[in-house]
Amino acid sequence: MTTYSYFPGCSANSTGISYTKSADFVCKKIGIELEEIPEWCCCGTSAAKLTSYDLGYALPSRSLALAEKLDASRPIVAPCAGCYAALKDALVYAQASKENLEHVRDMINMPYEASVQVMNLLEVFSTQEAKDALQQQITKPLSAFKVACYYGCALVRPVEVCKFDDPEDPQSMDTIMRLAGAEPIDWSFKTECCGAAQQMAVPKPSRVLIERIFQNAEANGANAIVTACPLCWMNLDMRVKAINKERAEAGKPAFDLPVFFFTELLGVALGGDAKTLGIDVHFQPGAPAFIDQKVKESAQIEEERKLAAAEEARKLEERAAKLAAKKQAKAEDVHSPQGGEQ
Amino acid sequence: MKIVDLTVIPADDRTAVAAIAAEAQVNFKDCYQCGKCSAGCPMVQGMDLMPREVIRYLQLGKVQEVLNSKTPWVCAQCGVCTARCPQNVDICATMRAVRHAAKDAGITPVREADVFEDEFIKNVRAHGRSNEQYLAMKYNLRSGHLMQDVDSAPAMFARGMIGIATHNIDSRDEVSALIDRVLQNNGAAKEAPKGGDAS
Known part of the structure; x- marks a missing residue:
């Protein structure tokens, strides 16, 4: 069981409800737990950046700081691509220099280390652990x-x-x-x-x-x-x-x-x-x-594939049996008086 | 074809270009006008200047052409131009910096784009989260496009995607204080004298 800090994003309970429901279902099935970051706020997306660079860093950083408070040892998962980009952009900015980190701390007025990794949902399902679980x-x-x-x-x-x-x-x-x-x-x-x-x-x-x-x-x-x-x-x-x-x-x-x-x-x-x-x-x-x-x-295709595979296996077996019979015949031939001089 | 007088570039225009370059962290002289940004831009059909032309005007110090252009406001900020630039010119960041500079000068060539960003931030400021149904409603009211996307609303209501209730967070006062603090500081920084010439 792997647990991630979860940043649902503003569309999670509205227009993106199908994404939320299906992600919940799949995560539960393969043993991934998502714990929502308490009091997370909107990432600001491109609107914040277009209003002011600083706002584009400050809004996502607030939620990053809250995720650190929740559990600094686990990565954040943001299923929405827009949220993912905004959060990761703010993280990379704060990690770039001490001055940047200090600037973000001043803006959000919270303790913040820029230490928590940000992942999108494709990344989560690309881990070997998730792939193995899915396959099973x-x-x-x-x-x-x-x-x-x-x-x-x-x-x-x-x-x-x-x-x-x-x-x-x-x-x-x-x-x-x-x-x-x-x-x-x-x-x-x-x-x-x-x-x-x-x-x-x-x-x-x-x-x-x-x-x-x-x-x-x-x-x-x-x-x-x-x-x-x-x-x-x-x-x-x-x-x-x-x-x-x-x-x-x-x-x-x-x-x-x-x-x-x-x-x-x-x-x-x-x-x-x-x-x-x-x-x-x-x-x-x-x-x-x-x-x-x-x-x-799909079920039909799978059925046909199974039949084809069985047919293939049967043919292989038949060929192997024929080959074995031939070998046997040859061996008998070798043991016959003309062939077995040595 | 337009005749551009390059013999006189006012000092103010040079300063304005330098400020845009500093904000976007771009040296416009890096661009050798290959046009790859414009070839890959998905939004060119709505632009009055190609992205390449925006950079060219900035190279020449002709900032007024750029500040009055629709291009930075039509730009969807998808970043494909920056990703493909062989000279690592951040065209996408330049578009943002031009928008900020234009807005500061009181120019909003595509009013709708400005209204949308403004309503988006107001929405987040009030609730801590973005409430899509109210954002769309307020945008329509302020932009004057009253019926835009209205035909999709009944389906969203019927399917429980959107409702009358707004999503709020308990700490929304913290979020509004954060937004105010950042924007006030930005405003104060713009009043202060600017140093450095990045172009």
Whole structure:
């Protein structure tokens, strides 16, 4: 059992409820405990940084100091990519110099050592311990799922802050999905921006960002998009309806790709049902039906694979038996008067 | 094509560029105008200057063009420009620094972006946490885009994603005091004379 200090983030109980529910389910299944940091506050995200650099460091640092108070020996896990980036950015800043640390202490007016590590949820599931536990617990491999793993910006950028996966072609989510039996597709929009908060402030130029992500995932043969960020998820799952409407007016076909959190699909592979995992509250109403359909297809594929494997084993056995019979015949031949002169 | 007079760059403009460079910790002369930032920028379709052009104007000391540009306000802060810059110019941080400088000069070329950040911080200041439903509501009221995203609200309510109740933390006074303290200190620092020329 590994325990982490838990920073849920502001969307955990609202638009990101499916992420929270499914992460809870999967963590419990594989023996990861999340203890919420008491009195954590909003990380400020890009809004704080755009208001003032200092505010961008001070807001997340307050929660980092509270996590130290809770238990300085364990890492913090922040499932939301935006929170993760803000917390880690503030941590890296305070660790850079004594002056920076002193400056942060002054701003937050609390004891603070900048000693607690910050992790995102993909990192937690990438540990050997978690991978081993997942492998043991998977009962429904996702064999019919062809997923476009969408990482977005904040998990990998700024590069010198995140330092967790390749900034252009990250692999952590792909590896986790493969472990669950799914097939991650190769595509070009893994770390492209979804537009984040600009979807509200400057919607016109921002919409096309979402459209391109769907387009590229579909063109590369995905049947679902998978995210590790509640803001990315909401932008994609909620706004595709309006995009499809515009596409219909322009005579273009609608996108038909459900968007999931990686924890939801892991939860399915671990035997969780749609309601427990929060899949029933998606904006795209087809998500639960898609899961049912693909789980059935996956079971069928697994059955076919088993039959094929059994057939293969039978053939091998047959061949081995034939070979053994031949050897025997040869050996008998050797022992016969003509062959056995020596 | 616009004619740019490079024979006269006012001293104030040079100082303003130096302040932006200092805040973003960038030496604009590092940029050799390869354009990789602009090729990878997902938001260029909404910009009046390419990110590369913003850096070019700053290299030339033409700060007014940059302060009046929509580009830093349309920027989504995704950081792909900085990640790909072969010269390690932090373009993303430059966009932030330009926004701060423009706002200080009373210029907000994309009012909506300014209103959004402002309402976001007010929301956190009041509750300690961000309450998405009220943020969206206040943003719509202040920006004048009354019906934006309203069609998504019933689905969110019906599914229990959002409600009337706000998420508050007990120590929200601490958070509001922290925000006030930091912003007041920032204001005081801006009044003080600035030293150093980073460009």
